[in-house]
Amino acid sequence: MDFSRVELADEDRAFFDEARSFLATHVTEEVRRRDRETGDNFDEGVHLALGAEGYLEKEWKPSSEGGFSRVRRRIWELEKRRAHVPWVTWGTTAMVARSVEKFGKPELVEEVLPKVFSGHVRLCLGYTEPEGGSDIATCKTRAVRDGDSWLINGSKMFTTGAHNCQYVFLITNTDPEARKHKSLTMFLVPLNLPGIEIQGIRTVDGDRTNIVYYSDVRVDDKYRLGDVNGGWTVLREPLNVEHGAVAAAPDGLQDPSIMMHQAGFMAQAVDKAVTRVSQPDPNGRRPVDDKSVAYRLGRSFARLEAALSSPSIFGRVAIAQTMRDISPDLMDLHGAAATLPFGADGAADDGSAEYAYRFAPLAGIYGGTLEVFRNMIAQHVLGLGKPNYSPPVAKVS
Numbered sequence: 001m002d003f004s005r006v007e008l009a010d011e012d013r014a015f016f017d018e019a020r021s022f023l024a025t026h027v028t029e030e031v032r033r034r035d036r037e038t039g040d041n042f043d044e045g046v047h048l049a050l051g052a053e054g055y056l057e058k059e060w061k062p063s064s065e066g067g068f069s070r071v072r073r074r075i076w077e078l079e080k081r082r083a084h085v086p087w088v089t090w091g092t093t094a095m096v097a098r099s100v101e102k103f104g105k106p107e108l109v110e111e112v113l114p115k116v117f118s119g120h121v122r123l124c125l126g127y128t129e130p131e132g133g134s135d136i137a138t139c140k141t142r143a144v145r146d147g148d149s150w151l152i153n154g155s156k157m158f159t160t161g162a163h164n165c166q167y168v169f170l171i172t173n174t175d176p177e178a179r180k181h182k183s184l185t186m187f188l189v190p191l192n193l194p195g196i197e198i199q200g201i202r203t204v205d206g207d208r209t210n211i212v213y214y215s216d217v218r219v220d221d222k223y224r225l226g227d228v229n230g231g232w233t234v235l236r237e238p239l240n241v242e243h244g245a246v247a248a249a250p251d252g253l254q255d256p257s258i259m260m261h262q263a264g265f266m267a268q269a270v271d272k273a274v275t276r277v278s279q280p281d282p283n284g285r286r287p288v289d290d291k292s293v294a295y296r297l298g299r300s301f302a303r304l305e306a307a308l309s310s311p312s313i314f315g316r317v318a319i320a321q322t323m324r325d326i327s328p329d330l331m332d333l334h335g336a337a338a339t340l341p342f343g344a345d346g347a348a349d350d351g352s353a354e355y356a357y358r359f360a361p362l363a364g365i366y367g368g369t370l371e372v373f374r375n376m377i378a379q380h381v382l383g384l385g386k387p388n389y390s391p392p393v394a395k396v397s
């Protein structure tokens with residue numbers, strides 16, 4: 001890994017100033033307050049402004065096609081994170097748009113991509129079903145061919161952002177008799193079609209996600225992505241991206257792993273705990289002078305740093321697990337007032353540790369659970385073979 005400092009050219013420094021000032025103008029305290037209230041992780045005004053300024057297109061495209069250079073991309077990503085730009089819906093949109101570009105018919109690409117870049121079209125993920133999400137290939141939502149169109153019936157759990165999106169990247173089963181990875185077909189389904197009902201769900205950390213019902217939804221064949229029963233080929237790439245199984249570029253201008261956004265909340269909570277325990281009381285005594293406080297803070301700090309530096313899929317697991325492990329310690333360091341959430345009178349650290357505590361379980365579930373990722377590491381990185389969940393065979397004496 002390259003730890004050397006990047007010397008910014010004058011034009012890149014100008015871009016840095018421009019990006020920071022643009023974000024400060026659009027991502028206001030009011031935007032952040034509203035986002036916490038709705039749990040949407042999306043703000044339409046900000047998103048459209050990003051589109052109008054050309055930032056969405058530049059972020060999505062490689063530099064060879066007019067996108068940001070490596071240095072500007074890094075500046076942009078870090079500045080967005082510092083400004084707390086609501087990020088989830090753009091994340092799903094950018095990922096799905098790649099599959100549309102690769103597997104969509106030209107007329108569909110033309111319908112969708114320009115509006116993705118302007119911000120008017122957003123895309124969400126319809127993978128998980130009420131009966132299970134880890135093994136998404138066991139999909140029960142059916143698509144049945146009817147002339148030039150398809151009839152879709154079923155339901156999807158946790159379709160985050162659906163209420164702010166125009167299309168869903170939907171896994172369907174088109175051959176219940178086939179082996180599961182040969183039974184799937186992907187569609188980009190317009191969410192305004194008759195027969196689609198979106199119901200909101202709030203998670204324990206205050207985020208909004210959705211359950212979406214599909215009842216006799218008629219979808220034109222132009223919205224199919226890839227071959228009939230070839231959905232697994234379409235899905236593999238976005239799944240790898242979401243799993244964080246894609247190695248970071250070696251030039252040091254990329255996060256070592258995904259989930260750095262989530263890690264930012266944890267880092268903020270650790271920083272606030274450091275400030276709090278370093279403040280002396282009227283007798284000049286600081287909480288950190290107590291050895292057990294110093295030990296728990298030191299351990300939290302070391303765990304945080306290790307998680308931030310762990311690469312690829314290991315980093316993903318380390319961040320989510322560390323958030324679960326250290327947030328109770330951080331709350332203890334603040335005392336009882338740490339149970340008050342952000343915005344409540346008397347909240348210890350403006351609710352940072354409390355939020356990390358409620359957010360931690362989700363960071364270890366969405367996009368794949370910690371157990372599933374540990375199995376992937378065991379199987380694919382350490383070569384330990386497939387996990388075997390069958391009951392032990394009784395010994396015959």
Ligand SMILES: Cc1cc2nc3c(=O)[nH]c(=O)nc-3n(C[C@H](O)[C@H](O)[C@H](O)COP(=O)(O)OP(=O)(O)OC[C@H]3O[C@@H](n4cnc5c(N)ncnc54)[C@H](O)[C@@H]3O)c2cc1C
Pocket residue numbers: 124125126127128131132133134135157158159160161203207209362365366367368369370371372375
């Ligand atoms: C906030 C939030 C947002 C989400 N957003 C989206 C979204 O936008 N789109 C979408 O499609 N989904 C979304 N999800 C769903 C998420 O991807 C699933 O919750 C996740 O993949 C786990 O699936 P499940 O909840 O059905 O649990 P299950 O798969 O039913 O698992 C239940 C338990 O069994 C364990 N388990 C399952 N399989 C294995 C295995 N092979 N080895 C070891 N242990 C195993 C799991 O670890 C878990 O503890 C979201 C979830 C959350 C919480």
